[in-house]
Amino acid sequence: xxxxxxxxxxxxxxxxxxxxxxxxxxxxxxxxxxxxxxxxxxxxxxxxxxxxxxxxxxxxxxxxxxxxxxxxxxxxxxxxxxxxxxxxxxxxxxxxxxxxxxxxxxxxxxxxxxxxxxxxxxxxxxxxxxxxxxxxxxxxxxxxxxxx
Amino acid sequence: xxxxxxxxxxxxxxxxxxxxxxxxxxxxxxxxxxxxxxxxxxxxxxxxxxxxxxxxxxxxxxxxxxxxxxxxxxxxxxxxxxxxxxxxxxxxxxxxxxxxxxxxxxxxxxxxxxxxxxxxxxxxxxxxxxxxxxxxxxxxxxxxxxxxxxxxxxxxxxxxxxxxxxxxxxxxxxxxxxxxxxxxxxxxxxxxxxxxxxxxxxxxxxxxxxxxxxxxxxxxxxxxxxxxxxxxxxxxxxxxxxxxxxxxxxxxxxxxxxxxxxxxxxxxxxxxxxxxxxxxxxxxxxxxxxxxxxxxxxxxxxxxxxxxxxxxxxxxxxxxxxxxxxxxxxxxxxxxxxxxxxxxxxxxxxxxxxxxxxxxxxxxxxxxxxxxxxxxxxxxxxxxxxxxxxxxxxxxxxxxxxxxxxxxxxxxxxxxxxxxxxxxxxxxxxxxxxxxxxxxxxxxxxxxxxxxxxxxxxxxxx
Numbered sequence: 052x053x054x055x056x057x058x059x060x061x062x063x064x065x066x067x068x069x070x071x072x073x074x075x076x077x078x079x080x081x082x083x084x085x086x087x088x089x090x091x092x093x094x095x096x097x098x099x100x101x102x103x104x105x106x107x108x109x110x111x112x113x114x115x116x117x118x119x120x121x122x123x124x125x126x127x128x129x130x131x132x133x134x135x136x137x138x139x140x141x142x143x144x145x146x147x148x149x150x151x152x153x154x155x156x157x158x159x160x161x162x163x164x165x166x167x168x169x170x171x172x173x174x175x176x177x178x179x180x181x182x183x184x185x186x187x188x189x190x191x192x193x194x195x196x197x198x199x
Numbered sequence: 200x201x202x203x204x205x206x207x208x209x210x211x212x213x214x215x216x217x218x219x220x221x222x223x224x225x226x227x228x229x230x231x232x233x234x235x236x237x238x239x240x241x242x243x244x245x246x247x248x249x250x251x252x253x254x255x256x257x258x259x260x261x262x263x264x265x266x267x268x269x270x271x272x273x274x275x276x277x278x279x280x281x282x283x284x285x286x287x288x289x290x291x292x293x294x295x296x297x298x299x300x301x302x303x304x305x306x307x308x309x310x311x312x313x314x315x316x317x318x319x320x321x322x323x324x325x326x327x328x329x330x331x332x333x334x335x336x337x338x339x340x341x342x343x344x345x346x347x348x349x350x351x352x353x354x355x356x357x358x359x360x361x362x363x364x365x366x367x368x369x370x371x372x373x374x375x376x377x378x379x380x381x382x383x384x385x386x387x388x389x390x391x392x393x394x395x396x397x398x399x400x401x402x403x404x405x406x407x408x409x410x411x412x413x414x415x416x417x418x419x420x421x422x423x424x425x426x427x428x429x430x431x432x433x434x435x436x437x438x439x440x441x442x443x444x445x446x447x448x449x450x451x452x453x454x455x456x457x458x459x460x461x462x463x464x465x466x467x468x469x470x471x472x473x474x475x476x477x478x479x480x481x482x483x484x485x486x487x488x489x490x491x492x493x494x495x496x497x498x499x500x501x502x503x504x505x506x507x508x509x510x511x512x513x514x515x516x517x518x519x520x521x522x523x524x525x526x527x528x529x530x531x532x533x534x535x536x537x538x539x540x541x542x543x544x545x546x547x548x549x550x551x552x553x554x555x556x557x558x559x560x561x562x563x564x565x566x567x568x569x570x571x572x573x574x575x576x577x578x579x580x581x582x583x584x585x586x587x588x589x590x591x592x593x594x595x596x597x598x599x600x601x602x603x604x605x606x607x608x609x610x611x612x613x614x615x616x617x618x619x620x621x622x623x624x625x626x627x628x629x630x631x632x633x634x635x636x637x638x639x640x641x642x643x644x645x646x647x648x649x650x651x652x653x654x655x656x657x658x659x660x661x
Contacts, residue, residue, distance in 0.1 A: 056431070057431070058361075058427060058430055058431040058434065061431045061432075061434035061435045061438065062361075062434050064434070064435065064438045065434045065435070065437055065438035065441070068438050068441060068442040069437075069438065069441040069442065069445070072441060072442055072445040072446055073441075073445060075445075075446065076445045076446060076448070079446075079449075079464070083392070083452075083457045083458060083461075086457070086458045087388060087389065087456065087457070090388070090456055090457070090458065091386055091387070091388035091389065091456050092388075093386055096385055096386060100385070101385040104385055104387060105319075105322055107325065108313075108318075108322060108324055108325025108326060108383075109309065109310045109313040109314075109318060109322075109324060109325055110309060110310050110325070111246045111247075111250065111309040111324075111325050111330060112246075112325070113246075113325065113326065113327050114244075114245065114246025114247065114249050114250050114309075114330075115244075115245050115246045115249070117532045118387075119391065119454055119455045119456075119532075120454055120455075120531040120532025120536075121327060121391065121455070121532065122327055122532075123245070123246065123249050123327075124532065124533065124534060124536070124537055125229075125232070125233065125245050125246075125249070126245075126618070127617070127618035127619065128532065128618065156240070156241065158237075159237075160237060161235060161236055161237060162236040162237060163232070163236030163237075163245070163619075163622075164236055164237050164240040164241070164244070166240075166241060166244045166246075166308075168310070184387070185387055188387065188388050188455075188456050189456060190454045190455065190456065191453065191454055191459055191462070193453070193454035193528060193531065194454075194531075194608070195528060195529060195608050195609070196608065196610065196611060196612040196615045197612040197613075197615075198607050198608075198612070198615045198616065198617050198618060199618060
């Protein structure tokens with residue numbers, strides 16, 4: 052770099068630039084938090100959903116699946132699984148979900164295996180409620196299609 | 200070695216490399232499970248092995264950063280470490296906590312681990328990369344505070360160089376942002392939003408400060424270029440890293456709930472994120488070509504140059520590839536993300552830690568001019584084996600990702616293949632990735648072997 056460009060100029064760009072963008076980021080975060088109530092489906096965040104989220108976490112579901120595209124890429128996206136499997140019917144979704152969870156693992160030789168998590172009926176319903184709630188969050192029309 | 204207490208870095212480096220070996224073993228396991236789905240099932244399910252793979256990576260990089268700080272902060276400050284004893288105590292605390300956590304992952308089901316560690320009291324588990332039990336997280340905070348105190352006191356007692364200040368800023372930021380791992384609201388969208396304050400503001404924020412500082416330190420040592428020049432570069436690189444990277448966080452906010460204006464902010468700023476990495480490459484090559492001495496540790500110089508190039512490719516180019524919102528709409532959460540993650544972590548953070556180890560370890564072992572020529576030859580072989588293997592891992596995962604997008608994401612609902620049907624169709628690329636992974640592992644074993652190669656002591660070149 053040319054000698055005209057001194058170390059103290061570089062330092063000032065660093066200090067000024069990072070301070071400015073940290074403050075801008077905080078401002079944008081504040082604005083986002085104002086917008087979130089309209090988008091994050093919090094009106095449907097019931098106790099059952101909260102418990103479902105805890106079950107989701109304590110069984111490390113994200114270790115294989117993605118949720119809104121985040122997680123591991125070993126098993127299907129579940130942020131929209133309610134849309135994919137419910138046909139718009141809660142009863143059908145819960146029935147499907149329970150049957151699925153209870154049938155695991157398939158033990159088909161050579162195929163990817165999902166563990167048996169030994170959840171009871173209430174826990175399965177909570178987990179299903181959590182997945183339905185997640186499906187209701189406004190993700191800007193992601194994923195592109197129902198397959199996730 | 201200028202100061203006796205710098206040797207506190209030694210156990211950190213050795214333990215880091217041991218964990219690195221473990222990380223790759225588990226990488227090979229999950230790589231194989233992608234194509235032989237029931238491999239090791241039900242003993243080690245994919246989610247457990249994957250968590251071990253990623254958590255070991257994070258923990259060994261942290262060990263590497265701490266070792267780097269214990270080595271270079273006293274040398275830069277021109278004083279002994281504030282407390283060598285504290286460095287050793289914290290080493291054993293962190294090593295024990297890390298080992299127990301990994302044993303916990305493998306010994307009992309994750310839900311049981313959550314139960315016995317009292318996750319219900321303050322639920323923080325089960326979120327990607329932050330899977331460790333809450334008490335382990337508390338332990339990390341305690342270790343980090345003790346570490347920052349030790350390094351901070353050392354700095355305050357001695358010369359305050361730009362490298363030390365930048366490194367300290369990065370380490371403070373690392374500790375600060377980790378605190379967001381304790382915030383886990385029931386509201387999934389808010390959980391995800393602030394989860395990125397740990398993950399993104401680490402790897403695309405403060406970790407770049409740490410990386411820049413370590414790179415600058417090693418370049419001063421191996422090239423003999425004037426400190427003023429190197430510090431100026433360091434400032435401008437980290438300035439660009441933060442100017443682009445902070446708002447660049449927005450590229451994670453596209454599809455997890457926040458408003459659409461992040462599509463513009465995230466796309467524009469993260470499209471600029473390759474700039475600091477490109478500058479690092481120019482910086483490293485420039486300094487080496489203007490070198491005022493021929494440092495006999497050629498392996499360390501090779502790692503430094505390789506780090507700059509691979510960080511630019513992995514973090515810069517492969518990041519840019521899928522960071523624009525209209526592209527990311529199709530690629531988000533596919534194997535393209537995995538491809539980017541692998542090369543970026545290897546290029547930026549794995550290689551910077553190996554760079555400082557390659558420079559500092561021989562000195563701590565009483566070889567001020569670097570390892571013997573024979574040992575360096577083996578080490579350079581390991582550089583090429585690991586680096587080329589990682590290039591191929593990235594290329595195969597990218598190919599898998601492009602096909603996945605084509606089959607699963609681009610067609611309309613009803614036309615698109617399901618996730619699992621798509622996976623079957625791209626299995627060939629997972630096999631190729633696994634073969635590349637085996638070669639990477641051979642490279643890693645070669646690297647470890649290079650520590651045990653004897654040979655003739657290096658003559659002083661100057």
